[in-house]
Amino acid sequence: MPKVLISDKMDPKAAQIFRERGVEVDEITGKTPDELKAMIGQYDGLAIRSSTKVTKEILDAATNLKVVGRAGIGVDNVDIPSASAKGVVVMNTPFGNSITTAEHAIALMFALARDLPEADKSTQAGKWEKNRFMGVEVTGKTLGLIGAGNIGSIVADRALGLKMKVIAYDPFLTPERALEMGVEKMTLDDLLLRADFITLHTPLTDQTRNILSAENLAKTKKGVRIINCARGGLIDEAALKAGLDSGHIGGAALDVFVQEPAKESPLFNTPNFISTPHLGASTNEAQVNVAIQVAEQMADFLVSGGVTNALNVPSLSAEEAPRLKPYMALAEKLGSLIGQLAHGEIARVSIHSEGAAAELNQKPIVSAVLAGFLRVHSDTVNMVNAPFLAKERGMEVREVRNEKEGDYHTLLRVSVKTADGERSVAGTLFSNTQPRLVELFGIKVEADLVGNMLYVVNEDAPGFIGRLGTTLGEAGVNIGTFHLGRRDTGGEAVLLLSIDDEVTPELIATVRALPGVKTAMALKF
Template sequence: MPKVLISDKMDPQAAKIFRERGVEVDEITGKTPDELKAIIGQYDGLAIRSSTKVTKDILEHATNLKVVGRAGIGVDNVDIPASSAKGVVVMNTPFGNSITTAEHAIALMFALARDLPEADKSTQAGKWEKNRFMGVEVTGKTLGLIGAGNIGSIVADRALGLRMKVVAYDPFLTDERAIELGVTKATLDELLARADFITLHTPLTEQTRNILSAENLAKTKKGVRIVNCARGGLIDEAALKEGLDSGHIAGAALDVFVTEPAKESPLFGTPNFISTPHLGASTTEAQVNVAIQVAEQMADFLVSGGVTNALNMPSLSAEEAPKLKPYMALAEKLGSLVGQLAHDALTGLAIEVEGAAAELNQKPITGAVLAGLMRVYSDTVNMVNAPGLAKERGLDVREVRHDREGDYHTLVRVTVDTKAGPKSVAGTLFGNASPRLTEIFGIKVEADLDGAMLYIVNEDAPGFIGRLGTTLGEAGVNIGTFHLGRRTAGGEAVLLLSVDTRVDEALLAKVQGLPGVKQVKALGF
């Protein structure tokens, strides 16, 4: 039974779902990093919020860890490169608090427009400063949306309902999607010049860090009001204060800060500045939603292999996983075979699928091929860290999907580029379940790839099989299965033998010394 640790306070629904799905769960919160290191090795999964820091040091002690699930969007507290290198899937729940965060952005926009916090404070102090608080309407104003993803699109929908005009800057926003959302695409400079209100909904990356820099804030329309419920670091906070002090920026509302918890900030006390303590996801509904979603996602992965909302691995639904499992087994065996036989100085790799395989999600098949191939370089490789290992070695990976029908109802082909030219292996599924090799380096041969095997390239000549059998028999090696293929009669032949015990170097040398043998290699699957 898989075992999960919930290390941050989470809605009880999460633990309930884990148990219902057949996953053992412990709820142990508030542990220090050293205390977490002492216990993390016994868990297959780690469910967190924002408090637990999944560092490289923690991961080194997580000897059984397979998945980290973040109940929420931001994964700033997870070392994703280290997780990937360790082979740990990192998931988040990007949709559980989308509405809540979008609504908070709209609420802050209204608060800025009508100066609600100061008006409340003044009134409760016994003043009646009706003339002091002159706000602005949002109707007819232009909202500049930086980031038009899931949350940004909800904000756009709400803003359009308020009869605002919406311009959006997002490098990934297509013309078709902009029309669907009812927004106008714009460059960042165009947005800054046109927007009466600006709201940010983008992750913090090297490309988006300080996207509202001092230089860009100077390009904004005088009297602009700015809202950030996304990530601290998207706005230069010092430059924002200067803009507020000068009056160029009419107001700003931040739910997120560069340093959190933000116990102090030069922005605090600045006129026309509103702050909240990272409340974007703080509604009862959102807390329940993200807890349920992270438990469902992690349970699907640990029980059935489904991968949802992973940040370092292709998605694979729980429904797809059983159907893809035999294909992934075939792909991994083919990758392992070509890796064991042709792993020197590889420059490129092509994974081709045809027939029934061409109708499936190809990403997991590619990941399985890479996992098999990269096993020659690492004994801890899996589908998560294999792409990183391939990239480190400069391996160009190509995916090809064929609609054609071939000799088999389904086929997966793996071709590697070597100094000697391309080398290709191919395989199919028998009965839609059993992986079977069908071709190796241009020679047709049908073989199971399982256990200890011998790969032999020899001249096709009478008497060779007898000499080989005698050599193995004298060494006490029993042959399980025997698979033979050849290019032409009397030409080059290939033998794949399954043996009950792995062949040692001394016996390999004896086989290599047999007349007609060109190459011999011990394989393991």
């Protein structure tokens, strides 16, 4: 009988479902990392919420562990690469608390519009300051959504019911999907200029970190009210405080902070600022939903091998898995690469397989490409739900097979259609197991896509590589591997360097300042 540990407080229905499905379960919460490390070896599954940190050390001690189930969306507390290396499936429940989080955003919008927290404190202090609290109606106002995925679309639906005008910024939102939602799609700059209220519904990635920076906050309409129930780090908190103090920002409500628990913050006690302690998923219904879902998913996996909402494996039969595994690794890396490099609205994703790759089951390969591509912008994407999310966002997905071999025995090509045209990357397998990039935007370049990488496009001119190497050396950066390609002599060249440490914004700025550099950015795999 499989055995599961529930290490965080969870609704009792989770344990009940495990037992009903033939899984032995222990509910032991509040353990220290050392205590958990000492006991985890006897369990096949670990069910968690946000308190338990599933680190590499815990995973190394988990000699029998097969699956980690997170009752909720975020998996920041799980070392997914280490889990994958150990062969441990990591699952989450990405849709269990969507309505709850959306409703909390709407609640904070109302609280800002009518200054409810301060009005409550004043009234209970016996002041009866009726003329002090002059609020605004939400009816007829413009709500700007930054992120129009699952939760954002629910907020849009509720806001439209309140007779608001809803505008949205989301690189993956197509005009057709926007029309279906009843929102107007626009650029971030246009949204900032027009919105009376702004609410964020996007994960924290390199692309979205400080999306409301000091520069972008300065572009907003005077008196704008801002709500964040998504992730801490999407807003520059110091710039937000400055905007509130100056009166440019009319109000802000945060449910999430850069540092949590937020026992201290410069925003605290700032006029027109409301805060809640990460309550987005804190309703009875949501807690029950995610507990039931994670128990059902983990039990299905442990008893029958079914895989649902897994973040690091696709749905596969036992017979297909060994042959498809290296192809899916290649597909996910190519998807991630083009997802990090392609900018603007993505209307179409094409997956072209040649040679031996064309003979395989394409569904897991396509799912792996979409998961790598969309995961750059969303931490809820996995190989199971990636096709659904792509369809929900109105993205066209094309699959092309060509069993005839070209330059390589087997090849995968991933192309995206953007406003700038078609962009593509291609890769193959060395020794039938090792994923390798062989073409980048029409330039032949062979590279392993691993860890932290520096991507540079530069003019092909003598001395550039030396200047780059000197710059990196002076910055204390150690190069792991160095890959170079070019279109033609004296034309455009591409460099891909693997770096031992994280590629910092300061390093990117330094490289971009070198003569001849057209583009420089960080990549992560």
